[in-house]
Amino acid sequence: MKRVAIIGAGLGGLSAAITLANAGYEVDVFEKNAHIGGKLMPVQLQTYGFDFGPNTITMPHVFKQVIEQTGRRAEEYLTFIPLKHHTTNYFSDGTSLVFSRNKEYMVEQLEKVDSLGAKNYYSLLKELTRLYELSETHFFPKTFRSWTDYLSPSLGYALTQVRPLESMDHFFKRYFTAPTVLQAFGRYATYIGSSPYQAPATFSMIAYLELIQGVYTVKGGTVCIARAFHKVAKELGVRFHLNTEVDNVTIQNKRITQLHSKGIWLWTGDEVVMNADLLKAYSELVEEKDRPSFTNKQIEKIEPSISAFVILAGLKVRLKNMNHHSVYFSQDYQAEFDALFTKQELAKDPTIYICNSSVTDRERSPDGDNLFILVNAPPLPKNGKESYNVNEYKEHIYDLLEKKGLAIRDHLVVERVIPPSEIAQRFGAFRGALYGLSSNRKQDAFLRPRNKSRDLNNLYFVGGSTHPGGGSPMVTMSGMNVANVILKKKS
Template identity: 30%
Template sequence: MQQQPKKIVVIGSGFGGLSAAIRLAAKGHEVTIFEKSDQPGGRAYQYEINGFKFDGGPTVITAPHQYDELFELAGKKREDYLTLVSLDPFYRIFDGNGDHFDYWRSQQQTEEEIKKYSPDEVAGYRKFIKGVTDIFNWFHPFTEKSFPTLWSFLRIFPHVIKTGTWRSMYGFAAQFIKHDFLRKVASFHPLLIGGNPFDTPSIYGLIIQFEKQWGVHYCVGGTGAIIKALCKLFEECGGTIKLNAEVKQILIENKRAQGVEFKDGSVYEADEVVCNGDVAFAYKNYISKTLLPKPMNLWLSNLQYSNSLVVIYFGTKKKYKDCRLSHHNLILGNDYNKLMRDIFQRKILPRELGLYLHMPSQTDDSIAPEGCDCFYVLSLVPNLDGKINWNDLMDEYVDKVLGFLEENYLPELRDNIIAKHAVTPLHFQNNLNSYKGAAFSIKPSMMQSGYFRPQVKSNWFDNLYFVGAGVHPGAGVPAVLASGKIAAAAIEQ
């Protein structure tokens, strides 16, 4: 029997919100997205400054089939809405001496890179990749399913023991690889989802095989072009997007979500509420404290949260044609272990920098004015538990990062910058509503994964669903898109 159409509100227009909204609108439901900002995207907000386009957040695009699935639901083709370009190598990873390792999709090409550092490590790397493939085969199916009960999660633990995924990502790599820098190369992926490679369980190593299976891609026009395409698809499915519409609270009656109230006092009633806002922030700010069970507040306060970021977007009046950089670059210093301890455990500002540098103009001329280059660099820093005064420190820190890039990779950089914008953990807290300014929400760990992570369907309130980095299956665009799929399926059921 076909379900009666429902009136559904989606708070926020990031990847998770759009994923859920498109699926529900394609099924004939009346879906309205309310976005607090002046344009959609959430963390994928795109800044346009002096003719440059800067993607606010996600830049590593994988799994094109997830987008294909959304367009096919509406009888459309993804290729008619956006253009994806395959990148290879996936990443260029620099060590503390400025030497680099190109991380290719091809096993053979990656092994050639390994031989440059230590030919004896090739056999170990092959064993590592086999282990990662086993992890992917066992656990990838669970990334599009919820864990409603503890038993549903405990059933996978025999496989956790069998595959050794209780070990940290770095520890898992260290079983097979002895060379220090190559261990870092094999285990950096938790950094992409807000985790510390030295304590994030290697179950998250499935990301490595995920990339090898479907590739790493770039969307022409930037990640913002994906958001625009998904918004267009959503509206073609009959959905409505309201911008500059900031939610004040989720309306709850008899433990059921009934709609939302906005900052201006107006109310929108709905049969179901999907929240794409940070799950910890939402529970603590969108729901009346008198309605929240005390155990929930205690639980949320005791969870561990991811690191934060300082992100600097900059455009140059010249092109750096002969620089050593690739499209995606990771710069890992010599004192890597200390860097991770300072950020995740001590929560102090490290002396050394851990950087991801994105150079999309290497691939896409449309992202910058003619003869110019476009960049974004993010620096790993502690979340706001670190008590760092970013209002006072921001300018000095931004200059430190740009100075480092100028000295090592981009000569005369600061003299050539003609567009610049920077954000600190305060932006993640105050603009993106991220609890503690955590850029990836709840930190990935064994006891904060699966059943032990907030679920898409609220355990406390009926008709309330959460999507995004803070809920299962976790951070990263593919996982966030999957959370939208889980939410839509739960509402349909």
């Protein structure tokens, strides 16, 4: 029986573990933290439950597939709840736009704020569908292990058809004229940690996932996806080693043969799957002499994606007119991204995202709202420390929300701030980046680090820092894709 070690128990590692164990492999998962799920981390503050990780869930069929490939019924492990009118976008001019999978409802709203956009909306959906279907056929199922994987004629043709040279902002300007509407649609670039003024229009297809397939949450919190995977994996015999950080490897004949932690032997086996941020973990685990194709100098040149400044706030009241997802946009969106990527500093007038999951699931927070408040932040400087006062910026965000009619401090029971430095430390994220590389540069958008090491014959990569990219469905796909490559590998 072949033995596989998985470093990291995020969604990519969990989906790989289930796929391999279901095929009869002996699987051990090593996780540095005490919880399963990676950034999909549960946080409980008194009676207020929060999900740190992705609060917006799309593509539920991907998560179900991980479970159903084993012959089990996904519905017995987790419950997805569709959100019809899922995100309310508030703008600085006092107007708002609610995102919904209801096409007629979207057109009705657009007629009030962007009449041309209302006329163009069905044409936009048609183009988004085309972009998504190309991605689903040619990009999502693939693993990139060598240059030959990039040379497929069908892949090359598909690349030319997904608007790779056009920016997301330029693409949406084909359909909308109102600056506020362009802000709302441009925000999809932040789902891949990038700027709408630089990220390729290809990623506009993220809008397809929300506006056509729909947005979901999970009963009990999105963390229940990781818990369901964990349960299935254990039923298949996967062994989990929590609070166990792999910090050293033994390499022989271009193969990892052993894993170690604090000088203690952990594992000996055949294949290794790294579900950690490869920009950081790969360079820390493998000496530079053993990875000549991924040198420290190359890593230093990488442009990280954005990070996040997060406040978890439990309130003693239910705020009025709160949606499950709410976004309060800055007045000057372009200046905000210029601050994040060019000046590498926090925006003075940031866009503020709030998830209030208790709107949909009161059991998560029975005594009042549970607000997950997120502001985009630049990646950390190379010294790994914020160049600003964390508490002062938290108060600044509260001040901004108060001006928008949300008096958080008046109703605050409990709070916790999670700045980029904690994201870097807790999740091993390169400079605190949420998605590894940004997709602002074309080569980083389409030529992400491969799913297999070029230098070590039995090391594979899954997660947001490799193909197919960030976002919980993509990360989950990467785990299944890599597992299937290992299953097809000749002895």
